[in-house]
Amino acid sequence: MMNISNHMFPIIKDSPVYPVIYDSNNVVLSLPPIINGEHSKITMNTTNIFIECTATDIHRATIVLDTMVCMFSEYCSTPFTIDPVQVTQFDGSKQIYPLLKYxxxxxxxxxxxxxxxxxxxxxxxxxxxxxxxxxxxxxxxxxxxxxxxxxxxxxxxxxxxxxxxxxxxxxxxxMQLSLPDSFTIGQQFLLNKITDQLRNEIARCGFTEIFTFSLCSRDDIADRMRDKDSLTKAVKISNPKTLDFQVARTSLLPGILKTIASNKNMPLPLKLFEISDVVVKDDNYDVRARNERYLSAIYYHKNSGFEIIHGLLDRIMQVLEIPMKTNESTNTTVGYYYYLRAKNDPRFLNNRCAEVLINEQIIGIIGVVHPEVVGNFELAMPCSALELSIQNIY
CATH class of the missing domain: 3.30.56.10 (Phenylalanyl-tRNA Synthetase; Chain B, domain 1)
Incomplete structure (x- = not known):
């Protein structure tokens, strides 16, 4: 008599070999993780229990095994005693389980x-x-x-x-409830306030706001964007459930391009934007990573529309009351100003890309997206994009 767990079958469906556990008399005890046999089930008269744990992640398997062993050991004839087992790994190495590490x-x-x-x-x-x-x-x-x-x-x-x-x-x-020593007036966090104001202003410029996943695949931020270095900056997921969620995004552009690819039947032009957080590595934090608020916008049409994205940048700076540096003779020693500086970025066309700077600090990039990037996301028309770090603006 066997109990079949159909929801576990996909784990080994494509495996060339299947695991099986026999006892000393060559009787099948289990075919993990699919079925357990009648011969090995626990009854009220069971005195010896062999605990076997099967998983696709060794770390989680050891956690489950340690927890189960500790729970069962409480009811042993001599409490809290177990017999460890030596397991031969696929590479020939041997390991004693359970680990029971403190x-x-x-x-x-x-x-x-x-x-x-x-x-x-x-x-x-x-x-x-x-x-x-x-x-x-x-x-x-x-x-x-x-x-x-x-x-x-x-x-x-x-x-x-x-x-x-x-x-x-x-x-x-x-715990005793107490009033603070001084009274304060709450107000909206400045970054969120600026974010909300920019959302309203960019929407007035005819752009549609979207929200994309915070996780993406390695290919989305590296191969598809022609930017292999981005993987060294990305926070990786140790045990991703799908290939689409392997790393935390370092840019909003891949998500917007994937959104366009899923909406190619919509009327042109497509003018999309997103203001959300990306994740960057930072050793100054205990988790060695931090969130940073980004703004990205894309214009997708039969022509690149670089002038439209450039106009959006100018409008954003206008509402933030940051003037543009018009020429080298402009007095830049006082106040805030922004300007563009030519930049070659693999994600964008050469000579059609520029860095956005505020007071000599790079806060973003603007340009015509490289045709190879456009093709990698299964798009057929040119597009221009803008990406800014809002946290570096104020």
Whole structure:
């Protein structure tokens, strides 16, 4: 008697070989991840359990295996005892499973007090953490706590997760409500305010706003855009579900070009824009990446329409009250100004591309999209594009 899991079949459908598990008597126990046999099912009289974990990602498989082993080991005749298994990997290497790795994370008293707003000594914190199945100890006299994270707490990824456990263990209902020492008036975040104002203004210029996915494929930002260097700047997804979501976008242009490709039957010209965040690497942040607000616009028609995109740039700068530097004799020592400087970029035609600068700082690019890029996105007509970093404008 077999239970067939049809939703798991695609995992091995195209594999030249299938996994199978036999016992010492050569009886089939399981065909992971598809079926389990009647011979190997657990009953009330089962005394010995062999835990097998199958997955397409080794990291997640070890997490599941460690968690299952710890849960079952509580009910062993000798609690918390297991028999490890040596697994031979596909490359011939051997590994003992389960791993059951412990790791340590540090958290400071100042971090706890500033974020929870409670006055509590270290002994009480250690007691609270023990209630949350976390062993901890003080690190010398540094007012830091060393927390030992067991394999059953794979949900703890950052000190803020330990902070949450302390808050739960202490009791949120015990925390005293208090008014701030000074009263302030809330206002809209400046970047969001400028974003909303630009959306309205660009829409008045006849452009249609779109929203595209924050994740894209490696080909979208590299091969299709003729920009191989972009992959070195991109934040990669360690375990992408599909080929369309492999990296975080470093530019809005691929998403807009894909949108045009999906709407080629719409009346021309297509004038599209998007104001959203891209992700850039930054070692100054604990996650080594940060968001940056970009503005991109494209004009797609029988002619390139570079003058229309250029006019949009001038209108954006006009509403932001940033004057254009007209010639080299202009006094540029006072105030804000912008100008264009010739630039060769693989995404754009040579001699049809320029950098946008504000006070000698590069904030974007404008130009006629290279015909090869247009063809890579299965488009048949020329287009011009503009991309600006709004955060570098003000």
């Amino acid at each position: 790791r340590n994370e540090k958290i400071s008293m100042k971090y706890i007090e500033n974020n929870l707003g409670i006055g509590i000594d270290m002994n009480n914190i250690n007691r609270i953490l023990k209630r949350m199945y976390l062993e901890s100890s003080q690190i010398d006299d540094n007012n830091e706590i060393d927390v030992c994270i067991p394999p059953v707490r794979q949900d703890i990824l950052h000190p803020c997760d330990i902070l949450e456990d302390i808050g739960i263990g202490y009791g949120y209902n015990r």
